[in-house]
Amino acid sequence: MGMAWRRTVAGLMILAGLLTLGYVGISSYIAEQLVYEAPKAIVKTPASQSLRFANVSFPSRNDGIGLKGWLIPGVLPDGRLTVDRVIVVVHGTRTNRESPGDHLLELTGELARHGFGVLSFDMRGMGESTPAPLSMGALEQRDVLGAVDFLRNGTPPFPELGRPRIIGGLGISMGASTLLLAAAREPAIAAVVSDSAYAEVVPLLEREVAKRSIAPVGRVPGVFAPAALVMARLLYGVDFFAARPVSTIARIAPRPLLLIHGTADDYVPFANFRQLNAAATSAPGANVTTWIVPNARHAQAFKKTGVEYVTRVVAFFDAALGAAG
Amino acid sequence: MRGVRAAQPILVLIALVALLAGLTVIAREISARAGFLVERPIVLFVWLGGLLIASVVFAWVVRRSIRRADSTFSGLLLVATALALASPLALMLLQHPAP
Numbered sequence: 283m284g285m286a287w288r289r290t291v292a293g294l295m296i297l298a299g300l301l302t303l304g305y306v307g308i309s310s311y312i313a314e315q316l317v318y319e320a321p322k323a324i325v326k327t328p329a330s331q332s333l334r335f336a337n338v339s340f341p342s343r344n345d346g347i348g349l350k351g352w353l354i355p356g357v358l359p360d361g362r363l364t365v366d367r368v369i370v371v372v373h374g375t376r377t378n379r380e381s382p383g384d385h386l387l388e389l390t391g392e393l394a395r396h397g398f399g400v401l402s403f404d405m406r407g408m409g410e411s412t413p414a415p416l417s418m419g420a421l422e423q424r425d426v427l428g429a430v431d432f433l434r435n436g437t438p439p440f441p442e443l444g445r446p447r448i449i450g451g452l453g454i455s456m457g458a459s460t461l462l463l464a465a466a467r468e469p470a471i472a473a474v475v476s477d478s479a480y481a482e483v484v485p486l487l488e489r490e491v492a493k494r495s496i497a498p499v500g501r502v503p504g505v506f507a508p509a510a511l512v513m514a515r516l517l518y519g520v521d522f523f524a525a526r527p528v529s530t531i532a533r534i535a536p537r538p539l540l541l542i543h544g545t546a547d548d549y550v551p552f553a554n555f556r557q558l559n560a561a562a563t564s565a566p567g568a569n570v571t572t573w574i575v576p577n578a579r580h581a582q583a584f585k586k587t588g589v590e591y592v593t594r595v596v597a598f599f600d601a602a603l604g605a606a607g
Numbered sequence: 608m609r610g611v612r613a614a615q616p617i618l619v620l621i622a623l624v625a626l627l628a629g630l631t632v633i634a635r636e637i638s639a640r641a642g643f644l645v646e647r648p649i650v651l652f653v654w655l656g657g658l659l660i661a662s663v664v665f666a667w668v669v670r671r672s673i674r675r676a677d678s679t680f681s682g683l684l685l686v687a688t689a690l691a692l693a694s695p696l697a698l699m700l701l702q703h704p705a706p
Contacts, residue, residue, distance in 0.1 A: 288673050291676075291685045291686060291689070292669075292673050294689040295669050295673075295685070298689045298692040298693035299662060299665070299666065302692055303658065303662055305699075307658060310651060310654055310655060310658075311651070314647060314648075314650075314651045318647055413642060413643040414643050415643060505699040508701040509695065512698060516628065516631065517631060517650050517651065518647070
């Protein structure tokens with residue numbers, strides 16, 4: 283081998299090494315940022331809605347992550363409390379069971395005032411639950427399954443009210459996608475309301491990575507996104523590629539499913555709704571209802587429509603879960 | 608014997624990647640007992656630190672191999688090693704962000 287050839291090979295090796303080292307190094311750092319964000323504090327409780335509630339703790343299914351939540355009994359027209367029908371409420375990403383951005387606590391209160399017990403809890407790594415990596419539903423579905431286990435077998439905080447006869451679920455944004463994943467695995471979730479769910483999370487994360495700014499590099503190009511997702515799996519065991527409810531939503535049939543999405547959603551584009559609806563209705567015996575909310579931005583349907591939202595959701599659950607016993 | 612020597616860089620590259628991935632998984636398993644807030648920075652530290660050390664070791668092996676390369680075969684193996692080294696960059700092609 284001549285000197286020129288050796289220099290060429292050495293140059294090639296240095297170039298490949300430096301580019302790969304930089305690419306993998308920056309992607310690893312982005313992955314570390316993606317999988318966790320400091321939890322937001324809970325400021326208000328259901329007491330602010332003049333509702334009775336109990337603080338509850340329970341483990342997620344399979345991996346036993348400690349989760350915190352509220353069990354709020356439903357209020358019957360005569361003022362009696364009930365947990366005959368309980369809705370598991372699942373919040374979105376990087377927030378908590380209060381979730382002021384989409385007025386989740388207010389929605390929770392409305393459900394309770396319409397006679398539904400509500401189990402609203404913080405998913406892993408968020409609110410007051412145990413710190414854990416964020417996986418956009420891939421792991422968090424175990425939290426929803428843990429909530430179902432708690433309702434069926436846990437120590438009831440209101441023993442005088444007994445155990446729920448039937449369980450439904452309502453999720454918003456990532457909570458909706460997580461709930462769809464969990465409901466596909468757990469037949470005890472008898473009906474599902476999914477508001478602003480994504481069909482698969484990877485395309486959204488790729489876009490989010492391109493929007494991020496990391497010190498000292500500054501804003502990073504989107505080309506780092508695929509490697510960051512791979513590194514999240516290698517480093518933290520987080521498989522974002524598994525957060526794909528479009529693959530499993532058909533298994534919810536024949537249980538009733540209400541899909542809600544705003545046409546002005548710029549975080550989870552409306553195409554996600556179409557994908558989920560197509561997949562859900564493809565199942566034999568599918569029982570899918572849809573509500574497209576004109577000009578509603580991401581997870582803002584309740585804020586935008588208020589009473590109409592509550593009326594539609596309550597009517598859906600009344601039909602799906604039956605009247606309170 | 609000469610073939611094995613010529614293939615040394617690519618074999619070292621494979622061994623280093625496997626070793627680094629294994630060490631990171633072990634670090635994750637051990638630090639996970641202390642909670643995710645401890646696990647998260649430790650895993651990144653072990654990975655990035657290991658990546659730098661592995662780079663130095665690999666650079667030393669490659670430098671020695673380039674000096675010893677005395678045939679077209681060993682030259683081609685070095686080029687193949689450079690391509691394998693750059694293969695993670697192909698992940699860029701998988702990008703398909705939402706509109």
